[in-house]
Amino acid sequence: MQKYSHLNAILSPCVPAFPQQNSRVSTAIHIPVLLAEVLHVLHPQEGEAVLDATLGLGGHSAAFLDAIGEKGTLVALDADEQNLADAKAALQGKPGNAHYLHRNFRDVQGLPSPLFDVIFADLGVSSPHFDDPVRGFSFRADAPLDMRFDRSSGMTASQFIRIATEQELVEMFRMYGEFPGARRLASLLKAQLPETTSALRSIVETAYGFRAPSILPQVFQALRIAVNDEIGALKSFLETAPTLLRPGGRLGIISFHSLEDRLVKQCFRTLTTAEVDQHTGAPLQEPDFLLPQRKPISASAEEAHQNPRSRSAKFRSITRRLP
Ligand SMILES: C[S@@+](CC[C@H](N)C(=O)[O-])C[C@H]1O[C@@H](n2cnc3c(N)ncnc32)[C@H](O)[C@@H]1O
Incomplete structure (x- = not known):
């Protein structure tokens, strides 16, 4: 982390304590994951569009x-209206033309800027999702089993369990979780139709006994991924985002589990590999994108110690070639 030490000044204002008067959020400190590395690789500069x-x-x-200053443009999206409002309030007074849009990143067409110098996504949940008990993301607090990022649309986790067939639940747990016994769990869920996080927790405890503490986070994560169609949204984003980069533009994505990272890795590899002549194997055309690092960037030991969530973060990026 030595080489990023000059970024400490930028880092400190980005580590706000949550506002105390807002009961929705805890007093935990928000630490952006891999911030120094993101700035180093994506290198936003004065006047750019992000x-x-x-x-x-x-x-x-x-x-x-x-980094982009008065002449720069930031377009910022979030599916979660509350996060969007809180962040917008926190960022008031910063330089630059900022546009805050309540939008799922599966839909990045028709934004206020047609092309960007930097595109960034830091996937998954944010701390308020876990800290605010009413959101239903955490098995540590009793709450309605909701788990939606966007509470203005879509099915809650309890509705999802009610509507899915037992077989669909089995497939979902196998796809998004890496734990045994998906069939028995799905059968218990369909029999009991949990409406709250505590009810789901006690079903997992019944199904897994002493193994429940290690299975619970995986069950909650799998349901969250399904309820928010996180993999579908990421696939759409990966299809469109590269087309929105200016020549020389940089796209970076931080993922937190292997399913997401695999998708990002495959997409970036395809975009940065030259097409070859099927008969001769000779490269036909240089790819439009470059891969600055073959391996993903992970958190330093220091960051992993300070922010446990960063331990599973993997940051990959590509650059659009200049003509
Ligand atoms: C890990 S947090 C981002 C943290 C942020 N980089 C920061 O420094 O504060 C992920 C955010 O993305 C949002 N999100 C997740 N999936 C989304 C999607 N498909 N479209 C838009 N926002 C999404 C979540 O609501 C959450 O606020």
């Missing part, structure tokens, strides 16, 4: 705004 597809609490966007 798309932050996952604004969250605005930690990365605060640093983007500082």
